[in-house]
Amino acid sequence: MTTIALTRPLPPHRPSSAIGSISTIPLESISPNSAVPNKHIPTCPPGPVTSGQSEKTNSSPSAQDGHAVQPLSLLYPPRGFTRLQSDSLRLFEIKAAEVTSAIDYISRQPLPDPSMVFPWLHGLHINNHIQQAFFIARRKTLRRTPSCVRGLTVIKADGDLAVARLKGAVAPQEILDYSAAPEFIDIDPKDGFSVRNFQIQATKSATLSDIVIYGDDTALVRKLGWDVAAAQFRWRQRHEAQGHTIPEYNTFICVDPFRTFEEKCPEVVAIDSHGRLTGNVVDLFHQERKEMYDMAKASEISHNVWLGPTPDPSTDDAAQFDILIECSDVGRMNPTALKAIAQSRKRDTRHPFLDFPSSGSVSPPTWSQAEADGILETCKWIYHLAHGTFPGDDNLDLDGDTDMEEDEEELKEELPSRRPMKILVHCADGYTESTMLGIAYLSYSTGRGVPDAWLHLHTEKRRNFFAYPSDVALLTCIESRLLRESPVHARKRLSEIDALIKEPPWIAGLDGSFPSRILDYMYLGNLNHANNPDLLRALGIGQILSVGETAMWRDGELQEWGPDNVRVIQGVQDNGIDPLTNEFEGCLKFIERGRRNGTATLVHCRVGVSRSATICIAEVMRELDLTFPRAYCFVRARRLNVIIQPHLRFVYELLKWEEELQTRKNGGSGLKRELEWGEITREIALMNRPYAR
Template sequence: MMVASNTIHKTKSTPTQDLSDFAAARFASKEKNLASPASLKDARQRNFPQAAFLSDSRNICLSKDSYEQEHLLRKGPGASVHLSLEGLNKSLRKIKDTEIYVISSPEELKQLLDLHHSEENPMPSPDDMFPYLHGSAGLREKVYFDARFDPSSELQFLAEDSETISRRFPPDTFAKPTELGFHLMTVNSRAESNPYLTNSVVIEDMLVFRETGDIDVSPERLDLSNFKQFKDFTQTFDTPCCPLAQTNRNFMLQTTLMAPLSHFVVYNNEMDLASNFEVAKILEYLQSSCHKRNIYVVDFPTRQWPKVDQYFTQTSVWHRSGKKKRFFNKSTDFTQPGSLYYLEQNLVWLVYNMTQPFPNLYVGNALNFKQSIPGTRSGLQHDFQLYIYCHEKARMPSRSLLNLILQDMPAKGLKEPLFLEFSSAIFRAEAMSEDVASCFLTFLKLVSVIVKEHQQNALIHSYDGFSGTSFLLLGLGLLWRCDYVEEMALDLFRQPEFKLQLSFSEFLVLKSLEARIQLLKPQLQNATILLPDLCSETGPILDQPLVRPADWLRSENETTFPDFIHKSLYLGSVSHASSTTLLSALQISKVVSIGEKPRWYGALNCTFRHDATPATEGPVIEPIYLFNKGHSSVYEVQITSPETRARLFHHNAVPALDSFIYIHGLEDDGRDSMFLLFVGCPQWVQEKLLISPDQKYKALVLCRIGVSRSATLCIASVMKHFHMSLVESFLYVRVRRLNVVIQPNLRLFYELFLYDEHLRSRRQQNDKKSGEAFFCWWTFCTEIHRLNQQYIE
């Protein structure tokens, strides 16, 4: 699907003092041959007439399984929303010779927007909207997502010729989205920024080029005939397909895909009816006769805009409110175009705030540095005498300069703040010279003398508060606290307020320096003793046997750590769960795994029911809950007997682990659903999956990598237990697991969106009463796409 591009409206960030094994996953995109907004604007001016004169029950169906849990589900918009809409329409005027309604007062506009944002107007169920929202156009893609197809056993069928596939799956039999519901798109006809109604889009978001043989269409030839009408969006094309790389993260297409299902209200800042009418006529053409929805144009005096200001985007206000886990207050505007990137960055600064891993030594971010320089309140509080800025392009001081600073240092320490830079990028284990090694050791010596001998405060800082700092902190830890890198890494890892980020090459460098640091501790911690010219002395300590973790920090895939979500919950990968070292370090009591079995699973000596055969020996574990029509199942294995523990973990390496929960048949393919785990399963089952911070144990939730299915569970847990919105929870979990970019697939994210509606409904909150601005599905997805593009680019 080729979509016309839309200008990205970005806002400037306004940070405040209170801001507390994929790198940047490349989500599949179908954006090609983009048209410029300027060309489209010129085309509108050439091809569309001036404005004419004015003349005087659906029910939410969550799935067949969910009907058995009707008491948990609320009803969708029935007669009330549609009758109210019908009544409003009867009171409105129409533009002459058209079916376009005119909103002539702010009260009418507010009534229309209130209906759309009403608690009685939830989004349709996932089964009603998928696979349509995946945006698949190719025959084989549509077959892959079709409910009649089983990818676990039929993938080879997609290699058949198109005629064979079409006989089994005729193109006109693919599921279509529900036509029910009231979706309202606010369209800014001039793409102006003020006033800007929340969840606004522009007409370019809905223009999809027709497939033609032309490589390029000149602006002079561009008119409406170049664009698809909404009725053409469900056409099927015979295109190649890679079954293992399906497009299940098409966040950028959601506005385009929701447009055929939506009504439209068109406005602009100056109440220029001509511009509004032009865009309304384009929408009328796109709708065609078989996709008719209401189109409204706004036309009242501009001085009356403040009467609907609750639906305007506003400046965000950041603070941590009360004792609840909230990082944004109720006036925070999540719907400002381009806002998620700035919200995420500010949340990084809020979460990775200044910490103190060692006495007199602090680690912080760019804001902490700005707030702590001499003359500021924080600067007076901490009285930092040493600032070390860690970044990739740092200009490291030479060894001779470091020695000169040490020699000239007054007996009572620094009298004026010292500013240095540090970068671990210059250290490479395979090519590290003795001069470079000596320079690093001298750097450690300078920091140690200032912090330990003179008892002066130092701040190690980077832009986000953790990138580039771990190498230096581990080196100092080897000098002050632990003898081995692995031991020191685990010691920092146990501190939830500190984020450890270490590459395998950095680990190897530190290992190569480990013994030297131990040998030279007296010289490194005393200002009067100079280091030897060559740090190559050998001694007893170099031959000291190393008791190191047997199952971690062994390769490039084993240098990350599970991420702290809250005091009872960590998010990670199957590699993390397989490490008894990490499980023991965190004292994990429960492992919740989606689709992956840790390396130690075989020692449990049991078989899950779906794997059992007549020849199976030993215990067979029955599921505690079935969902997705029996395709998916939840198991729990209690690890309680001494025999099992002894067999599972040698020398009782993980004494706290007593429960292994395994979710089978839940793939990250855009087909499988998790929604019943949020709203349909028994409470006692949900409590095992959506971990509460009130639990006395610690749980590790994981899938293969820890970016989609397990991240979805963690986001839902935060939403439920901390009363946080999906926007807050999604950004919070992303920021906590920032070493990879978490992104649930589109269906799972839609289910989280519905769960957000469900929780707000149970709390009897809506945007009118609470004052909070909520995203529409399509604009939220657009912002997610923009956010992810920041990492890809």
């Protein structure tokens, strides 16, 4: 049979200047609203609710009513805390050391089982019939607020979270609605369907939490304390009017100023009073950029030519290079600038900053011969500058055996002073916009065919990169010229050079992007990657783990690949209902099997964003001994131009997996989360906001 082409739509070239740029180091000043250039969030179809699925989910006694033993807390019951006088509101005073102890204590308590808090956490507004119909079918009891949760929410009274921020602190306006009397915001979406309502979780968590308010304005802290206590009272009244009983939650006002936390409890200070990240609390924005920098840091791809991210102007990273060529959507082909540097009799002590068009911006069939010439000329002059040579050097008799023309004699006199120069080809994220020039130059400088250079850059030079489909077409079109003009083939006949041009079977199915190398033995990709077994072999991938989707190959390919090297996880849709936890062990054992056999495993679903990303995060947590927030950022950075985003339930399951790994490691004790549910989901929502369409 013929191969069934199941491909995902790729976004067109996205100019980074329209998105904003990022710095590399230092990272402290990165705005939560700054997007990583070229990244995007693909659409993840949720899939159907399979027959009987809702009934199976709803049949669990714990899922029906959400009742279970609450996690322990140092704040409940509130013994030993001074209560402010009120007939109905529960407001207490607390000190900095007690806040710190309570934050630490709650991080050591196990989370309830996912079935006890979902689908409530997805957001089930009474008027959102689409969301309710999908999740709860005929059982309305699943809409009830779970009573098995006792969290801890910290609010900074003045709402300025850029300075003096405690771990997990939120602003009052994120929680409270002042349109009438103070009460919790009715946060559940009133329409639409989503399994990724990360933006509502901080507020939902606050309704299931004891709440601590801090700040240096004592009057403001006290007023906000009464407002929050009133909101808690009204929340409880509303549930009681509907015949539902929920736990009693309390409000606490911190009587110590912020400097007490800085001096005596620094472990819970995320941002100090001067607006600087302390490093004591993991920050997802900072962590993602750090992982991106570590992954994309500059490395040498050919003699004296490096690829990497744009150097931070606040550092001296640029000083180690003689020439810097920035690839961007506003870049121009200007090989004459490189030629001028090569021809100059003087060595300028400054570092020339040149530019070049970004990957994806030169699109066949609209590209011109002048653009092709520009790419070749750029490669030529980069080569001569990197090697300290000049066109014609290879033809000069520098040993003096033959007569030389006067200009050649003059050139010979200049040769000793001509030194090789170190060149950085860079772009904002270190891998997207510089890919086209990087592959073209690697082909030119090494004499490799374009497909071979493409693979060599990834497998031998260990660079992670992303290319556009137009780059595949463009580089294929100019491959003959790259090889014919390559210094490596200067003395070869054209027939010998043309014999090097071969189109491997995997290139026809290449949309520009390779699957993402997360670990040396584990790749994350989409269904299109899984449908290209020739590409997988070329990358050293010998196993495929299909999560909820199945690759379609030609007859006989599965037998050639080896059925034992393919594992398919059936019946898992990206619908916020199907769990993955029970598949973790089997999937990770399969990945480890491939590792022991000396091969890598491709983990894929449809788009490589949710189901397969969840498995990869679980393996990174296990292998690298990372908490969920750090493993999430690790995988997110390495998925290159795609934003991974497991849905809410998968994220929650990964937090439970973190508990499982810590329990195994510490012999049943030592559980401690770096961030709580409300903190993690809030930061993820802010990280994803710039990419929302």
